[in-house]
Amino acid sequence: MFFKKFWTRPLTKRTSVCYTGSVSLSAKLTNKKKGVDDVKPEIKSAADFLKKHGIDSFPIDLDKICQNEDIQIFAADLSALAEKDNTQVSGAIAISDEARVIYVNKEDVRVRQRFTVAHELGHYCLHNPDPELAMISLRFGRSPQETEANRFAAELLMPEEMLRNECKKTSLVFVPVIAKKFDVSREAMKIRLDYLGLEYIDI
Numbered sequence: 001m002f003f004k005k006f007w008t009r010p011l012t013k014r015t016s017v018c019y020t021g022s023v024s025l026s027a028k029l030t031n032k033k034k035g036v037d038d039v040k041p042e043i044k045s046a047a048d049f050l051k052k053h054g055i056d057s058f059p060i061d062l063d064k065i066c067q068n069e070d071i072q073i074f075a076a077d078l079s080a081l082a083e084k085d086n087t088q089v090s091g092a093i094a095i096s097d098e099a100r101v102i103y104v105n106k107e108d109v110r111v112r113q114r115f116t117v118a119h120e121l122g123h124y125c126l127h128n129p130d131p132e133l134a135m136i137s138l139r140f141g142r143s144p145q146e147t148e149a150n151r152f153a154a155e156l157l158m159p160e161e162m163l164r165n166e167c168k169k170t171s172l173v174f175v176p177v178i179a180k181k182f183d184v185s186r187e188a189m190k191i192r193l194d195y196l197g198l199e200y201i202d203i
């Protein structure tokens with residue numbers, strides 16, 4: 001069920017689109033503000049969000065979080081959102097009065113889709129979805145909000161305490177093994193292990 005649906009409706013105007021690539025874009029988005037305050041959770045960190053949803057084990061159950069938050073996940077063809085041919089859209093979040101939806105690129109592998117969902121949840125938790133401030137953003141861009149969303153995603157999918165405890169269980173941390181346990185990509189896991197100063201072997 002998760003990630004299996006396909007989106008056929010146009011994105012609502014209150015949308016933050018996250019790209020891979022290096023194209024800087026801006027969007028003129030207009031929509032009524034009704035409901036903005038209603039949908040913005042008082043969450044300051046990924047740890048808060050996990051606590052709110054009672055999640056204390058991995059792999060992190062994004063399905064449960066999204067169901068609790070009444071957010072639907074759609075795997076969709078997002079190529080129409082790309083402004084340039086070499087820009088790949090990895091995800092988007094759309095908040096309207098009728099629905100809360102996160103879109104992931106249906107061409108992406110599962111672990112990448114999971115990171116995209118976590119990244120969009122970062123925008124959902126941390127950033128004001130006010131349509132007049134809405135943006136088309138770079139997932140790997142340098143804007144503060146993109147950096148924050150990526151950090152939130154890493155902390156959500158690979159919580160520090162859980163990851164440290166798991167690493168302590170073995171004398172050698174093999175990236176493919178631990179990445180699979182947390183259901184993340186090897187690349188994302190390596191970045192996280194580096195950030196936390198944990199040693200590993202990537203073979």
Ligand SMILES: [Zn+2]
Pocket residue numbers: 016017018019119123137138139145146149
């Ligand atoms: Zn983003």
